[in-house]
Each structure stands twice: as C-alpha cells, then as structure tokens.
Amino acid sequence: MFQSDKNNNMSSILGPEIEVNGDLKIKGDILIYGTVLGNVECQGKVHTSKGSIINGNVQSNSAYINGKVEGDLVVREKVVLAKFSQLKGNLVSSTLTIEEGAKFDGLCNMQDKSSSVNKQKLNA
Numbered sequence: 577m578f579q580s581d582k583n584n585n586m587s588s589i590l591g592p593e594i595e596v597n598g599d600l601k602i603k604g605d606i607l608i609y610g611t612v613l614g615n616v617e618c619q620g621k622v623h624t625s626k627g628s629i630i631n632g633n634v635q636s637n638s639a640y641i642n643g644k645v646e647g648d649l650v651v652r653e654k655v656v657l658a659k660f661s662q663l664k665g666n667l668v669s670s671t672l673t674i675e676e677g678a679k680f681d682g683l684c685n686m687q688d689k690s691s692s693v694n695k696q697k698l699n700a
Contacts, residue, residue, distance in 0.1 A: 587620070592627065599632070608643065615647070626660040633665070648682075 587605040590596065594610040605620035611629040616622060618636035628643030635650045642658035649655065651669040659677040666682040674680060 592625075624661075639669075 587607065588602060590606065590608045590610045590612070592609040596610070596612045596614065599614040600606070600612060600616045600618075602616070602618040602620065604618075606616070606618055606622055608616075608622070608624045608628045608630065611631075613631050615632040616630060616634045616636070618634075620637055622634055622636040622639045622641075624630065624639075624641050624643035624645070626642050630643070630645045631647065633647040633650070634645060637651070638653045638655070639649060639651045640656045640658060641649070641661040641663060643660070644662040644664075646664045648665045649663060649667045649669070651667075653669070654671040654673070655667065655669040656673045657663060657675065657678040657680055659675045661675075662679045664681045666685070667680070668685045668687060670686065670688050672684065672686065
C-alpha cells in the first residue's frame with residue numbers, strides 16, 4: 577500500500593472499500609479510490625480515480641482528478657480534470673488541463689507558481 581519516490585516521500589492508497597469521515601493530512605502523495613468526507617491537505621500529489629468521492633476542500637502541490645470532488649481545489653502547480661471528473665467548487669492553480677468529458681461547476685483563478693496559491697482563499 578505504500579511506496580517511496582526519489583525524494584523519499586511516502587505514497588498512500590485509499591482503497592475503494594474505504595470511507596474516511598474527517599480531514600486527511602498527507603506528507604507525500606495519495607491515490608484515492610474510496611470516499612473522503614472531509615478536507616484533504618497534501619504536500620505531494622492528489623490522484624483520484626473514477627468512482628472516488630471527496631466532499632471537502634483539497635489543497636496539494638498537484639492534482640489529477642478523475643472522480644467527484646465537491647469543494648474547493650487549491651493547487652500550487654498543475655491540475656488535470658480527467659474525462660470522468662466532476663468538480664463542483666472553485667479552483668486555484670498555476671496550470672490547468674480539462675479533458676473532454678470532465679464536468680466543472682465553479683470559478684477558476686489561475687496564478688503563477690511563485691504566488692502563494694496554497695494560502696489562497698476563494699470567495700464565491
């Protein structure tokens with residue numbers, strides 16, 4: 577369930593049978609197949625799979641979203657909203673890719689990497 581990258585950061589996997597009720601704080605990367613009912617704060621990459629659900633805000637260095645997210649997404653680097661993604665919330669990032677089939681309902685604020693994107697507060 578865990579693996580290390582070249583910087584010795586740990587990666588975690590949240591399986592499809594797991595539901596977390598509460599906030600997650602991750603020092604490395606995380607791959608989410610299951611459900612998170614709370615905020616996700618990640619110092620690495622957040623990767624969500626088709627069928628996954630996050631009901632809360634997400635903060636990370638980068639994100640690949642292919643599941644459902646209901647909450648704001650604040651990412652310091654690149655965000656990919658993949659084919660099966662559903663984002664209902666505001667998005668702040670320096671780079672954004674939206675694949676055909678993705679659904680996005682919210683406001684988008686593009687900022688460069690030198691901005692303090694991780695501290696950005698969204699007002700809808």
